[in-house]
Amino acid sequence: MEYRVTARRIDGHGSVVMAKEAEVVLDTDPAGRRDAMNPVELLLSALAACMLKGIERMIPMLKMQIDGAEVSLMAVRQDAPPKLVSISYEIVVDSPETEQRLNLLHRNVLKYGTISNTLSLAVPIEGVLRRSGASLS
Incomplete structure (x- = not known):
């Protein structure tokens, strides 16, 4: 069994990861953000x-x-x-x-x-x- 995800930088404050039809916003801001998971x-x-x-x-x-x-x-x-x-x-x-x-x-x-x-x-x-x-x- 294999699993695949693709992550993409949106800007200096966040990114997004996709798998199948799901999408999750990522906290990739060095200062952190409250509306996404690190x-x-x-x-x-x-x-x-x-x-x-x-x-x-x-x-x-x-x-x-x-x-x-x-x-x-x-x-x-x-x-x-x-x-x-x-x-x-x-x-x-x-x-x-x-x-x-x-x-x-x-x-x-x-x-x-x-x-x-x-x-x-x-x-x-x-x-x-x-x-x-x-x-x-």
């Missing part, structure tokens, strides 16, 4: 999408009931040399499934994620999957 935010978005897609893939395979899911991610960047040193996440699901079944879902989402498997070779990724309304412990 490269790190795009990377985290790809990881979030990977996790959500993994959940969608696992629901029918594991015969689970998931009524909603949300992923929050945070990356820590060092300056010299510039790189991400850690990524943390929280997946929150609305589901009546048991904790054991939710743990199985979590393991499978991480195990079969193209982006999560690729990124985990470069930066530590740690996080939790919890039921909505459940307190973190």
Whole structure:
């Protein structure tokens, strides 16, 4: 399987990336801009999408009931040399499934994620999957 995107500079404040029929405005302004995602935010978005897609893939395979899911991610960047040193996440699901079944879902989402498997070779990724309304412990 192959993937393709094309990115183009619009001006000194932004760029655009296209894939299939989708288009996303990029924050490539050195000063930053609030109405577009910067490269790190795009990377985290790809990881979030990977996790959500993994959940969608696992629901029918594991015969689970998931009524909603949300992923929050945070990356820590060092300056010299510039790189991400850690990524943390929280997946929150609305589901009546048991904790054991939710743990199985979590393991499978991480195990079969193209982006999560690729990124985990470069930066530590740690996080939790919890039921909505459940307190973190």
